Amino acid sequence: MKKLLLNCLLCCFITCLLTLTPAIGAEGLQAVIKTTTGNTITVTSIAPDGRIEFTPEGGKKVQILFKDITSIESNSETRESTVTTHDGKVHKMMRANIFVGYSAYMSFTGTDQNGEDANGTITGSDIVSMVFSKAAAAPAQPEPQATGSDEAEPAQAVSMPTADPTARPKVPSKRLPTGNLDYCYEQVNEFNKQIDGFIDKYNRFKAEEKLYEPCKARGGVESFNLLAIQIEVQLLLSDMIGYYYSALLDGWETTDPDVTPLHAGIGNAIKKAAQVEYWTCANPAEKLDAARPDFFKNWDKIRLLAFEAMIQTTKMNNAQQGQELMETAKSRVASAEKYFADEGAQPHPALLRLKAEVERLEGECKAGFATAGNAKDAAYAAWEALRTEKQRLNDVMYKIENGQIHPNNFASFIEELEKFEKTDSAVMKEKVEMLGKTCGNDTGNLEVAMEKLLGKNPSGWDWSAEVKYFDKILKAIPTLRKTIGEDIAADAKQQLGFMSSFAEAIRAQKFAELKDYVKLGLRYDPHNTDLIDLTSKVEESAAGDAAAIEKQIAERQWPGDHKGFSGPGTPAELNQAALDYFNSTCKPTEKALKACIVESDWYCFKRNIFGQPIQWALTFWVAVDVEGETSDDIVYAWSISFLTEENVGVEKAPPFKWAAFNFKQKMKRANVPGLK
Known part of the structure; x- marks a missing residue:
């Protein structure tokens, strides 16, 4: 029995001890809190392990416990908090968070300035300042006033001010997070600060007719003045609307007095934005329903895309770009509709308005898009024509x-080249010019432009391959012309220097050929200075050479048989053998009239592998008449080596079997003895 009683007493003691433990283990801190709504809260007890924390950029999370803090000051505009600790240090924190316990709402005991229980009414984002003290006196309770009578005086009616429906209540009407509401009100103020500047800029550009002039938008993106202004307005307005709907997601209702003032603020912002032709799908009076806060920002971006498509098409004569942008906008609207269908929900009214707006803008582009369709057909036809032309002109290109190009083909190639330039390339140039008007004149961007217009090439090749190849060929022609011109000039110089080595009989012909050769070079490159100089030099050389040749012809003498010739054979029989062979093998227009031996001896014309002579030769001058080339006054003197048959041990004697021509020159017929 005693043992049982002892156990009971022990249990009672432990229970009492556990009950008292919180008070013994940790004494609460006292503080005074001022909130963003102007409320002052006297905190009689708050956990010392409450904390303020933030994460510096690129660093680790930093925490400071309440037990170490003297005061916290927070600036809602800059989002900067200043924390002073008991050791006198001051800490600056950006976007810091204040927590007590495990809920967003702070847990403490205390009262507000009206004497109402303030526990759980604020979050860390509601704090403007928080000053800790070792002890905070409990709020004074009003003492009963003596009336001098046992009867209480009747209560006097107090006139309370009527709440302004357009102003935000100083004290939240619900115990809900106020951070997004705070940000929304701040964004309304920020919008109002900036919008007039954008309206002024819009009006200035409009007056100067520069709304559609190109410029750089935010981030250096290529844009035009009107769109760049709207992008800035969209950023301001969409943030405002995003915070608004995020507040609804926090639990606030569109009819709450904390929210209704925003209807006027956002509505006024929308009206202001319309002054720069900005349109938004949002209506703050509507509930969020199945939508998400970020949807409205994305939907307004879709409208901007469709608006840009309309401007590109109707104002900038770029229906192709407009059509691409409009297709992207429509695709994104369809994706948004699919989201609601997948959720089994009705599309948000804002999305329905967006869809109607995109359809309206597309309607304004109808005529321009039709033109773009015609351009697509024309571009495809031009591409096919270019492919055909490439095949047709493949050889010359x-x-x-x-x-x-081989020098022997210079004369024939210039005909091909000039034909290509003047006539064959006409169709190609026409089609390339058409593509340039449709897809732009920059070969570097042509493939992207053609693919945007025509889609992927089903052949697997680049659409622009033919254009780029033709461009390569046309650019190669001037260089090729210049190179061939230089080659001809260098060759012509050499030929002019060697002209005296040609036989007199053909020298005039060689000069004529050289003149034509220089002219050919000038067809390739009319500006080649060497060829221009050679034109006159060849003429002068030819004229001077002709006079010299006439003098040489008049003075040239028949040499007669070489006085040192000793055989075998006599000059008379050998001369006759030479005449017989010539006249039996020559052309019908040629006739040998007289011959003479001009060397002192036979010479070996050919030997076999063992060095044995197998053919002998003897050189003669032969007086020859050539129909159309000689006259009653002029005759040819040809130098010819007549050859024996080819055999080991062959004799140095006729009959001759072959002849080797050495040169020919003209002379006066009267200077050949025995000729009439």
């Missing part, structure tokens, strides 16, 4: 591209 290969020669141009390769650039290795």
Whole structure:
């Protein structure tokens, strides 16, 4: 029995001890809190392990416990908090969070300035300042006033001010997070600060007719003045609307007095934005329903995309770009509709308005899009024509591209080249110019432009391959012309220097050929200075050489048989053998009239592998008449080596079996003895 009684007493003691433990283990801190709504809260007890924390950029999270803090000051505009600790240090924190316990709402005991229980009415984002003290006196309770009578005086009616429906209540009407509401009100103020500047800029551009002039928008993106202004307005307005709907997601209702003032603020902002032609799908009077706060920002961006498409099409004559932008906008609207369908929810009214607006803008582009469709057909037809032309002109373009033209083909190639430039390339140039008007004149961007207009090339090749190849060929022609001109000039100089080495009989012909050769070079490159100089030099050389040749012809003498010739054979029989062979093998227009031996001896014309002579030769001058080239006054003197048959041990004697021509020159017939 005693043991049982002892156990009971022990249990009672432990129970009492556990009950008293919180008070013994940790004494609460006292503080005075001022809130963003102007309320002052006297805190009689708050956990010392409450904390303020933030994460510096690129660093680790920093925490400071309440037990170490003297005061906290927070600036709602800059989002900067200043924390002073008991050791006198001051800490600056950006976007810091204040927590007590495990809820967003702070847990403490205390009363507000009206004497009402303030526990759980604020979050860390509601704090403007928080000053800690070792002890905070309990709020004074009003003492009963003596009336001098046992009867209480009747209560006097107090006139309370009527709440302004357009102003935010100083004290939240509900115990809900106020951070997004705070941000929304701040964004309304920020919008109102900036919007007039954008309206002024819009009006200035409009007056100067510069709304559609190109410019750089935010982030350096290529844009035009009107769209750049709208992008800035969209950023301000969409943040405002995003915070508004985020507050609804926190639990606030559109009819709450904390929210209704925003209807006027946002509504006024929307009206102001309309002055720069900005349109938004949002209506703050509508509930969020199945939508999410970020949807409205994205939907307004879709409208901006459709608006840009309309401007590109109707104002900037770029229906192709407009059509691409409009297709993107419509695709994004369809994706938004799919979201609601997948959720089994009705589309948000804002989305329905957006869809109607995109359809309206697309309607304004109808005529421009039709033109773009025609451009697509024309571009495809031009591409097909270019492919055909490339196949037709492949041979000559290969020669141009390769650039290795043999000198023997210079004369024929210039005909091909000039024909290509003047006539064959006409269709190609016409189609390329058409593509340039449709897809732009920059070959570097042509493929992207053509793919945007025509889609992926089903052949797997680049759409722009033919254009780029033709461009390559046309650019190669001037270089090729210049190179061939230089080659001809260098060759012509050499030929002019060697002209005296040609036989007199053909020298005039060689001069004529050289003149034509220089003219050919000038067809390739009319500006080649060497060829221009050679034109006159060849003429002068030819004229001077002709006079010299006439003098040489008049003075040239028949040499007669070489006085040192000793055989075998006599000059008479050998001369006759030479005449017989010539006249039996020559052309019908040629006739040998007289011959003479001009060397002192036979010479070995050919030997076998063992060094044995197998053919002998003897050189003669032969007087020859050539129909159309000689006259009653002039005859040819040809130098010819007549050859024996080819055999080991062959004799130095006729009959002759072959002849080797050495040169020919003209002379006066009267200077050949025995000729009439």
